[in-house]
Amino acid sequence: MSLQTYTLNIGPTHPAFKEPVQFKFEINGEIVVKTDIEFGYTHRGIESVARSRNFIEVIYLLERVCGICSVSHPMAYCMAVEQAAGIEVPGRAQYIRTIIGELERLHSHLLWAGVAAHEIGFDTLFMYTWNVREDVLDLLEQVTGNRVNYAMLTIGGVRRDITEELVPVVREVLDHYRSLFNRMSEIMLHDESVRMRCENVGVLTYEDALKFCAVGPTARASGLNKDVRVDYPMNAYPDMEWLRPVSPRDLGREPHGDVYDRVIVRVLEIQQSIEIIEYCLDHMPEGPIAEETNSVKIINKLKKMQGEGMGRYEAPRGEVSHYDILDNREGPAQLKVKAPTYSNMQTWVTMLEGAEIADIPIVVASIDPCIACADRMTFTKGNGKIVTLTSADLHKMSIEKMNEVRKRCNR
Amino acid sequence: MKLHPDYIADRLKYVFGEDIHASRIVEREQGVTRKVTQRVLHVTMARRVFHRALSLLKNEFGQPHISCPMASKEYDEGMELIYPFTLFSGEGEYNEIPVVITVFIPYKDLRIRTVSDVVPGILYMERETREMLGVMFEDTPDDRRLFTPSSLPRDMHPMRNGFIDPAIKNNAGKEGIK
Numbered sequence: 001m002s003l004q005t006y007t008l009n010i011g012p013t014h015p016a017f018k019e020p021v022q023f024k025f026e027i028n029g030e031i032v033v034k035t036d037i038e039f040g041y042t043h044r045g046i047e048s049v050a051r052s053r054n055f056i057e058v059i060y061l062l063e064r065v066c067g068i069c070s071v072s073h074p075m076a077y078c079m080a081v082e083q084a085a086g087i088e089v090p091g092r093a094q095y096i097r098t099i100i101g102e103l104e105r106l107h108s109h110l111l112w113a114g115v116a117a118h119e120i121g122f123d124t125l126f127m128y129t130w131n132v133r134e135d136v137l138d139l140l141e142q143v144t145g146n147r148v149n150y151a152m153l154t155i156g157g158v159r160r161d162i163t164e165e166l167v168p169v170v171r172e173v174l175d176h177y178r179s180l181f182n183r184m185s186e187i188m189l190h191d192e193s194v195r196m197r198c199e200n201v202g203v204l205t206y207e208d209a210l211k212f213c214a215v216g217p218t219a220r221a222s223g224l225n226k227d228v229r230v231d232y233p234m235n236a237y238p239d240m241e242w243l244r245p246v247s248p249r250d251l252g253r254e255p256h257g258d259v260y261d262r263v264i265v266r267v268l269e270i271q272q273s274i275e276i277i278e279y280c281l282d283h284m285p286e287g288p289i290a291e292e293t294n295s296v297k298i299i300n301k302l303k304k305m306q307g308e309g310m311g312r313y314e315a316p317r318g319e320v321s322h323y324d325i326l327d328n329r330e331g332p333a334q335l336k337v338k339a340p341t342y343s344n345m346q347t348w349v350t351m352l353e354g355a356e357i358a359d360i361p362i363v364v365a366s367i368d369p370c371i372a373c374a375d376r377m378t379f380t381k382g383n384g385k386i387v388t389l390t391s392a393d394l395h396k397m398s399i400e401k402m403n404e405v406r407k408r409c410n411r
Numbered sequence: 412m413k414l415h416p417d418y419i420a421d422r423l424k425y426v427f428g429e430d431i432h433a434s435r436i437v438e439r440e441q442g443v444t445r446k447v448t449q450r451v452l453h454v455t456m457a458r459r460v461f462h463r464a465l466s467l468l469k470n471e472f473g474q475p476h477i478s479c480p481m482a483s484k485e486y487d488e489g490m491e492l493i494y495p496f497t498l499f500s501g502e503g504e505y506n507e508i509p510v511v512i513t514v515f516i517p518y519k520d521l522r523i524r525t526v527s528d529v530v531p532g533i534l535y536m537e538r539e540t541r542e543m544l545g546v547m548f549e550d551t552p553d554d555r556r557l558f559t560p561s562s563l564p565r566d567m568h569p570m571r572n573g574f575i576d577p578a579i580k581n582n583a584g585k586e587g588i589k
Contacts, residue, residue, distance in 0.1 A: 040558035048570060083439055083451075091443035210474045213532025226476075231507035232497075233449055238442030238505075285443060310451060310495055310509060312478060321479040323495055336482040343477075346532060 005033055010360065012041045021369075023348075027357065035352045037345065047335050054330040055081060055155060055302050056295045062322075063149045066339060066370050068108050071100050072315035073322070073337065074153045079234060080324035081155050081332075084309030085302055087291055091236075093157035095284040098236040099170070100144065100152050101313070102273040102280075106177070107136045108316035109266045109273075112368045113188060116263070119361040120197045121399035125187055132180060139173045142166070155298050157290025167281055174274050181274075185267050189251070196405045198260035202351040202363035205257055212346045216318020217265040218367045220245055222257035228314035236280055246272055259366040266368075269316075303330045315340055317368045341370040358401040414472065414499045416452035416508050422471065423454060423464055430457040431464075447505050455491075455513040462524045465496075468510070469529055472498045478509065480536040483544055485572045489517035492546065496530075522547040543570035 005026045012020035020041035026034035050058045062073040110133035117125035137147045144150035152158050209222035219226045227245035229237045246268045248261045305326045312321040318340030327333035344367040420434040432455040439449045475496040482493040494512045525548040527534040537548045538557040545568040
């Protein structure tokens, strides 16, 4: 094999990403030899902005960290403040928080399934999953008032109840998803062409997942049974003794840490989320939905306090954690935010080593990155020649590979 | 094996003695019908033993996981860096122990040894801390910026108390900027 390599830049904007990031690949022929990543194209300084807002305003600011995980960040923040201030959350509020969090997981995993299908040129599946996803978004709108940025949480509870009238509506949507689940899993897990594009591609070993502190479905697909809902008790999750981290082993497959294992984990988590929401609807206690509903009183109480709290929550993409410091101010003296992609970004380097160029989009998308879209890429060849390919070119390469795979399947 | 935070604290005190300045366990009950207790171990230690202490935790309790980028508290003489780790992750129900390690660093010598050789997943967070707070990480394999643009001078650290964006400072009083 020739040792001559050339540099391939992808990004900072690309259709596979939801925010800009720049990849620099060293390529030998069609194979990735080395990867370097540059970030910072959309750093908004939210942690700095949070220092100039009060405790309640920060909740709604943090919903904007991520439109898809828009309950996960406020959840971790509220838990950090509640831990620091010793605030108890009523049982009913803990159940409602759990339900909203799991509805978010449903729509996030369906969104990811569509993005991943598009990356491998399976647009029928992309349209199918995004069509199916509309039902859970409509449900979230009915329950919270919004499809994203739900404004459901407050410090010490939630802002809206799930009333008796809403319970049958939620159940109806869950029944609908249950009836679709077999069809979805049949397409995503048993379609031969999907398997051929995803198996043994973008492998992250157990050791590397541990070493690089991978989180969420990315970690679990590598056999690292890490799930904050089980490891670090919060909300209604401790009540569910049966809850365990999802693993490819649940499907009788030893984890390899490839893209296919990440698909398995997310598909099975759709089913698990349905079960969790049903449990919550069956066991939700009566009572208040917040310790205190008056925001001014909450701020007045918190501004007399000093302390530190760490809030952790299992977002659809993995562990979200917030570290919050209270220091006799109307808002946080210090707030550190960690989104799951921050942890998983470093795993790209090992996943992409040895991958083909046509597999880059699906490997990058397989961790469900919260980094954005792009529309150009540039080759810099060893002889100084520069070739620029559009996003359509890259997507075309992926589709060509899919067509080859399909031909082999039909043979 | 069930991991207990007080055992971890005792072990650190036994090995590093007075270099472990303080330790406390914050407990919080969770769950509605089935109560379980969240336990977080907070340890304050001297900068010179931090790398060895983390290596000890790794050797005796398994690979530490970094949960969150380092927070900081600024004082007149220096700043505290707060490292939120977790131990024993993914090995059993409610058997994960968060260990929050606090290390004081004086402003006159704002540096600490990198722990990216012990916890490779912390490298990006150290790069962020370097640019946002100005802490130098000795022996780091990668000292590049992570988030800030190259136009920002390297001696400006946006997350330090009192930082004012030069663009705002230079245009203060001009039309549209107050």
